[in-house]
Every structure is written in C-alpha cells, then in structure tokens.
Amino acid sequence: MLECKTEMEGHNMQIAVLSGKGGTGKTTVSTNLAKAMGWQYVDCDVEEPNGFIFLNPKITKTEKASIPVPKIDPIKCVGCQKCVKICQFNALAWVNRDVLFFDKLCHGCGACSLVCRYNAISEVDREIGNIDVGNDGEIACLRGTLDIGEPMAVPIIRNLKKMIGNENTIIDCSPGSSCTVVASIEGVDYALLVTEPTAFGLHDLKIAIELVRNMNIPFGIIINRASDEKDLIEEYCEKEKINVLEKIKFDKDIAVLYSKGRMLVEHDKYKDLFLNIGKRIEEEVSCNLL
Ligand code: SF4
Ligand code: SF4
Numbered sequence: 001m002l003e004c005k006t007e008m009e010g011h012n013m014q015i016a017v018l019s020g021k022g023g024t025g026k027t028t029v030s031t032n033l034a035k036a037m038g039w040q041y042v043d044c045d046v047e048e049p050n051g052f053i054f055l056n057p058k059i060t061k062t063e064k065a066s067i068p069v070p071k072i073d074p075i076k077c078v079g080c081q082k083c084v085k086i087c088q089f090n091a092l093a094w095v096n097r098d099v100l101f102f103d104k105l106c107h108g109c110g111a112c113s114l115v116c117r118y119n120a121i122s123e124v125d126r127e128i129g130n131i132d133v134g135n136d137g138e139i140a141c142l143r144g145t146l147d148i149g150e151p152m153a154v155p156i157i158r159n160l161k162k163m164i165g166n167e168n169t170i171i172d173c174s175p176g177s178s179c180t181v182v183a184s185i186e187g188v189d190y191a192l193l194v195t196e197p198t199a200f201g202l203h204d205l206k207i208a209i210e211l212v213r214n215m216n217i218p219f220g221i222i223i224n225r226a227s228d229e230k231d232l233i234e235e236y237c238e239k240e241k242i243n244v245l246e247k248i249k250f251d252k253d254i255a256v257l258y259s260k261g262r263m264l265v266e267h268d269k270y271k272d273l274f275l276n277i278g279k280r281i282e283e284e285v286s287c288n289l290l
Contacts, residue, residue, distance in 0.1 A: 013168045013285050015039075016185040016217075019194045020204025022175035025224040025248070026194045027051050029277075030172035032264045033192075034139055036274035039168040044157050044184040046129065046144040051172050054263055057134035057141040065144065065156040066125040067108030072099050076120035083112035083121060104151055129156045131163065140165055157183040176204075177211045185212070189285045191219040192245070192277075197231035205233065209242070218288050220245040222277065243284075246277050 017033070019026040027045070031054045034041035043049040070083070070092075077099060084092045084099060091105035092112060103126060113121040129146040144160040146153050157180060161171075173184040185191055191212045195205040205221070212219045219242075223233050226247040237244050248254075257264055264270035 014188040016188040018173040020208040034170040037278035040140040043143040045174040046146040057136040059134040061133040068123040
C-alpha cells in the first residue's frame with residue numbers, strides 16, 4: 001500500500017459521501033472525516049444542507065446561484081413554435097397564439113434560444129439559490145442552498161463544484177440516488193457509502209452501489225449504528241466482496257456529542273476512527289491511480 005502512496009503526490013482527491021437513504025449519518029461522517037483529515041468540506045445536499053450546523057464556519061462570501069432562462073420578445077416572435085417543440089421539459093407551451101414560459105420547469109439548457117431564427121429569445125439569469133464560502137479556522141467549507149420551492153438542484157451543484165479549491169475534498173451528497181447525487185459524484189475519485197444495518201438500509205445501499213458501479217467509481221462502505229454482531233450489511237458485503245471500511249457502533253458518547261451539536265472528533269477515540277477511515281481511503285485512491 002505504501003508504494004501506491006507515492007502516486008498521490010500532486011493529486012488532490014475528491015471523495016463523495018452518499019447514502020442510499022436519509023438518516024444514516026452521512027453528514028456526521030462527512031463533517032467528521034473532513035475535520036479529522038483537514039480536508040475541504042463541500043455540502044452538495046442543497047435541499048437540506050446541514051453540515052455547517054456542526055462545522056459552524058465563518059462565512060466569508062455568499063454568491064447567488066442562477067440559471068439562464070429564456071425571455072421572449074413578443075414583437076419579434078412570429079409564432080413558428082420551434083422553441084416549444086425543442087423544449088424537452090415542457091417549460092414552453094403554445095397557448096392562444098402565444099408562447100407561454102413556465103420558469104420552474106426550465107432547466108436552462110439554452111436549446112430554445114438556439115433554434116429561434118428570429119432572434120426573439122434572449123437569456124436572462126434566474127436566481128435559484130446561494131453558495132456560501134467559509135472557513136472554520138482549520139478547513140475550507142462550501143455550501144449550496146437551493147431556494148425554497150425551487151426544483152432545480154443540479155445547476156447549483158454544478159456551480160458549487162466549479163468553486164472547489166485545489167485540495168483534498170469531501171463532497172457531502174444528498175440522500176438517495178437521484179440526478180442530484182449523480183451530479184455530485186461525477187468525476188470523484190472515491191465514493192464512501194454510509195448505511196445502517198436494517199433491511200431498508202440494505203435495500204437502498206444496493207441501489208447506491210449499482211449507481212457508483214455504473215459510474216465506475218471505486219467505493220467502500222461505512223456501517224453506522226452497528227453492533228458487535230455480524231449484521232446483514234456485512235454478510236451482503238462479504239458475499240459481494242465489497243470493502244467495509246469501518247463499523248461505527250452504537251455509543252452513548254455519540255448521542256451526547258450529537259445532541260450538543262458537537263463534532264465526534266472532539267473525542268479522541270472518534271478522531272482516531274475517522275483518521276483511520278481517511279488513511280484507508282487515501283491508500284485505496286492512491287492504488288487506483290496506478
Ligand atoms: S422559436 Fe422564436 S419565433 Fe418561433 S415561437 Fe419561439 S420565440 Fe417565437
Ligand atoms: S432553456 Fe431549455 S428547458 Fe428552458 S425553456 Fe428553453 S429549451 Fe426549455
């Protein structure tokens with residue numbers, strides 16, 4: 001393994017932390033791993049970003065996130081309806097001899113303005129959320145927040161990922177395996193799948209595994225709220241030859257720290273646990289680079 005590590009020089013890793021379902025402890029793992037390893041933390045769970053609650057960084061910059069949407073000039077429009085036909089998202093409709101635009105359905109793809117031969121469509125920015133940049137004194141922190149009622153999470157995630165600094169980074173994804181997760185994990189070096197030893201946990205873990213396998217992303221598993229007994233997730237991983245990086249067991253200390261909004265790495269035994277996870281990921285990524 002140590003031979004692999006020489007390959008890491010000059011390579012900054014991006015590690016995505018995801019979970020098939022909500023409530024598995026994904027954000028707890030993401031924030032504590034980032035903190036233990038001194039890695040940048042990026043919250044891509046833009047519909048419910050709560051990593052900053054634990055990291056509590058000082059926010060140094062806030063930017064608006066927006067998507068380009070069409071603005072139709074009724075004077076120039078001749079009613080050819082080409083824009084309506086090209087829109088794959090039903091954001092444009094031909095009603096009463098007029099083009100109607102439904103902004104919440106628009107993905108900002110730009111196809112309508114491209115097909116309009118009459119120069120009747122210009123693009124304007126529509127704000128969909130914010131991106132916060134901060135620092136907790138030790139690690140850089142970024143967060144995307146989608147405005148309430150906004151359905152378009154993917155553009156803000158893409159904007160957020162463009163702002164990732166040139167350093168090792170933890171990307172905290174939204175739960176599930178939807179297009180927001182796909183956008184968050186595109187191009188990462190490694191995926192860390194956080195699950196819990198329940199039938200629901202295993203069901204949703206299998207879907208997340210299928211996703212990362214389809215995207216050719218190396219991955220490992222963390223079983224949270226585990227017991228000393230061998231559980232159904234371990235049995236499944238053993239059968240499928242999947243790497244379980246760590247079992248985080250039920251512990252009163254975790255409940256106490258969590259209820260106070262404190263980081264687990266404030267406790268030495270958990271700092272060591274997350275350092276161990278980070279080092280194992282570094283080894284796996286370095287070997288994958290060979
Ligand atoms: S493509 Fe242009 S001209 Fe044709 S309906 Fe749309 S806006 Fe009007
Ligand atoms: S930008 Fe794309 S999604 Fe939006 S209205 Fe035009 S074609 Fe439809």
